[in-house]
Amino acid sequence: MLTDGGVRVPFVAAWPGTLPAGKTYDRPVINLDVAATAAALAGLPQNPALDGVNLMPFLLGQKTGAPHDALFWRWRSQAAVRTDRWKLILLGPEQRYLFDLESAEGEGKNRLAEFP
Secondary structure: OOOHHHHOOOOOOOOOOOOOOOOOOOOOOOOHHHHHHHHHHOOOOOOOOOOOOOOHHHHOOOOOOOOOOOEEEEEOOEEEEEEOOEEEEEEOOOEEEEEEOOOOOHHHOOOOOOOO
């Protein structure tokens, strides 16, 4: 599923002595970032073929802001994009949903008519 129940899951990282204990990082990341972070920690050169982002500078406070301007998902005939507070989900060629993830309704109210 491309709704938050399918793509928004907790992610826990621990590295005593390196990552601050008890810190919460609330910017969206994607599983592709794990590979990019692991490659960077292994000392490998940055590979432009990897779609992920090295998260360490963000987790250590060396970089601010979000690691991604947008996140994209695709599964069979479904697709989704998230940027900032907005998430657009396409279910096949006809069904479209736009959600304001910071509103109380979240993915419970399609805002496409209000924000075409």
